[in-house]
Amino acid sequence: MIPDTELITLRDGRSIRLGPVEPDHAGSYRTYMIELADESPWTGTLSHEVKDEESQRERFEKIRGHPTQWVMGAFDPQSNQIVADCSWDSIDYDKFRHVASLGIGILEPWRGVGLGRILMERGIQAARESTIVQKVELGVISDNQIARALYESLGFGVEGIRKRAVKQPSGEYCDDVVMGLWVGSD
Ligand SMILES: CC(C)(COP(=O)(O)OP(=O)(O)OC[C@H]1O[C@@H](n2cnc3c(N)ncnc32)[C@H](O)[C@@H]1OP(=O)(O)O)[C@@H](O)C(=O)NCCC(=O)NCCS
Numbered sequence: 001m002i003p004d005t006e007l008i009t010l011r012d013g014r015s016i017r018l019g020p021v022e023p024d025h026a027g028s029y030r031t032y033m034i035e036l037a038d039e040s041p042w043t044g045t046l047s048h049e050v051k052d053e054e055s056q057r058e059r060f061e062k063i064r065g066h067p068t069q070w071v072m073g074a075f076d077p078q079s080n081q082i083v084a085d086c087s088w089d090s091i092d093y094d095k096f097r098h099v100a101s102l103g104i105g106i107l108e109p110w111r112g113v114g115l116g117r118i119l120m121e122r123g124i125q126a127a128r129e130s131t132i133v134q135k136v137e138l139g140v141i142s143d144n145q146i147a148r149a150l151y152e153s154l155g156f157g158v159e160g161i162r163k164r165a166v167k168q169p170s171g172e173y174c175d176d177v178v179m180g181l182w183v184g185s186d
Pocket of ligand 1: 149
């Protein structure tokens with residue numbers, strides 16, 4: 001059992017534990033990121049670009065209690081390993097601090113059973129509760145229909161298309177769709 005976590009039941013009956021990603025999870029997080037990058041063409045990072053454990057630890061130390069950074073992990077209750085995450089942060093400039101940039105990923109065995117929607121809802125809720133963040137933005141590769149359907153169903157709108165902004169290792173270019181959701185009160 002990991003402190004500050006919540007056990008929830010997914011659509012297929014499996015349990016998953018949700019909670020903050022702490023500095024001590026740096027190794028597990030790195031393993032998860034490498035696995036995700038190796039099996040999904042939709043991530044922005046290739047596996048050899050995933051930062052080392054110490055850098056991950058520093059990131060999670062910084063996120064703790066930070067007003068414009070948020071992260072939630074999903075932990076397999078059997079192994080306590082991270083199998084999914086959702087996070088957002090905004091850049092440290094006065095004119096842009098109200099805009100948080102969100103990312104989400106789930107390992108293949110845990111997809112399609114409602115976890116993505118739950119993590120997105122938690123991320124949006126955390127942004128709504130923030131006194132600083134008023135908008136959540138994300139980028140999604142145009143062919144990623146599953147992710148796009150999820151974001152649209154949560155109220156995200158398309159704000160632009162960055163043509164050929166992504167180059168896959170195969171050499172194929174993809175468009176990056178910029179989507180946004182206003183979460184502020186005005
Ligand atoms: C995109 C991703 C986060 C979605 O999470 P998920 O847990 O698989 O999605 P959920 O089971 O919560 O389903 C959410 C919605 O996605 C869509 N969806 C999910 N699986 C689908 C499938 N097999 N076919 C079509 N649509 C699907 C549906 O609109 C679904 O809506 P519903 O809740 O009404 O059923 C996840 O698939 C993933 O991590 N993929 C690889 C990495 C990635 O694409 N990251 C996002 C980069 S922008």
